Amino acid sequence: MSLLERYTQPAESQIPTVSHMGEIPSGQPTCTIWIDGKEVTAIPGEAILRAAQRAGFEVPTLCDDEKLAPAAACRMCLVEIEGYHRPMPSCHLPVEAGMKITQASDSLFKLRRQNLEYILSDHNAYCMPPCQVSCPTHIDIPGYLELMSKGQHVEAARLVKEVLPFPYMLGLVCPKPCQEVCRRGLVEEEIAICQCHGYTGELVMEMEQAPTPFPQLPATGKRVAVVGAGPAGMTAAYYAALKGHAVTVFDMMEKQGGIARYGIPEYRLPKVKLDKELN
Ligand code: SF4
Numbered sequence: 001m002s003l004l005e006r007y008t009q010p011a012e013s014q015i016p017t018v019s020h021m022g023e024i025p026s027g028q029p030t031c032t033i034w035i036d037g038k039e040v041t042a043i044p045g046e047a048i049l050r051a052a053q054r055a056g057f058e059v060p061t062l063c064d065d066e067k068l069a070p071a072a073a074c075r076m077c078l079v080e081i082e083g084y085h086r087p088m089p090s091c092h093l094p095v096e097a098g099m100k101i102t103q104a105s106d107s108l109f110k111l112r113r114q115n116l117e118y119i120l121s122d123h124n125a126y127c128m129p130p131c132q133v134s135c136p137t138h139i140d141i142p143g144y145l146e147l148m149s150k151g152q153h154v155e156a157a158r159l160v161k162e163v164l165p166f167p168y169m170l171g172l173v174c175p176k177p178c179q180e181v182c183r184r185g186l187v188e189e190e191i192a193i194c195q196c197h198g199y200t201g202e203l204v205m206e207m208e209q210a211p212t213p214f215p216q217l218p219a220t221g222k223r224v225a226v227v228g229a230g231p232a233g234m235t236a237a238y239y240a241a242l243k244g245h246a247v248t249v250f251d252m253m254e255k256q257g258g259i260a261r262y263g264i265p266e267y268r269l270p271k272v273k274l275d276k277e278l279n
């Protein structure tokens with residue numbers, strides 16, 4: 001069974017289904033276990049983790065979700081149990097009456113830390129959206145998509161412009177590595193991430209005062225020279241100007257834009273629009 005299948009399975013194997021937040025219903029058969037020396041009332045067969053959480057213990061977890069069948073994949077919730085030769089995942093192991101469990105000890109902290117280091121040493125951006133990792137500028141893609149979905153295009157443009165001052169241009173010409181790894185592709189097809197920021201860029205470009213990602217700082221009295229008016233040079237100039245420096249951009253060509261103007265054909269990137277965005 002693949003990891004995806006495992007995670008999308010219903011949690012029918014979790015018995016019984018009393019949330020760790022809830023009270024144990026009256027009439028429910030219970031038993032007594034001990035966690036870190038404290039007597040705890042638990043439900044036979046429920047995951048040790050649930051009983052521990054209900055009793056107020058903060059056992060670390062990563063892969064646990066009450067709504068899904070336990071995957072026991074991260075090994076962060078390991079606990080020591082009297083009579084067991086090795087630490088066991090508490091999200092997966094059912095409660096048995098009389099269990100004596102330790103959830104906080106130096107050796108457990110060390111082991112959990114080691115497990116976390118293993119996960120982080122060979123992970124594929126499970127903790128960060130893969131689209132954001134794949135984008136060379138690491139735009140907060142979920143952030144601006146959410147803002148766009150609420151119709152907050154100016155805020156979305158501001159967020160994109162924190163790292164990418166020319167979202168319209170890139171929206172037309174980027175090879176979109178972000179979309180190749182879009183997780184939505186596992187369900188149907190990838191989100192049009194690239195076109196979305198292109199659309200936002202186009203909308204704000206028509207505004208009299210284009211939104212800036214940061215407030216314009218007062219003049220510093222310092223001068224900055226940027227050599228090259230291509231996308232990289234113009235990006236450097238944009239952020240330096242926002243910081244209050246007086247920026248002059250030098251280029252061998254008559255107009256700014258570099259490769260975007262002189263290397264990309266008109267049908268891919270209309271130069272009237274490019275001018276609007278760069279100015
Ligand atoms: S399309 Fe936009 S978000 Fe995707 S990689 Fe290119 S610049 Fe980044």
Ligand code: FES
Pocket residue numbers: 060061062063064071072073074075076077078089090091092
């Ligand atoms: S929470 Fe991941 S193994 Fe238990």
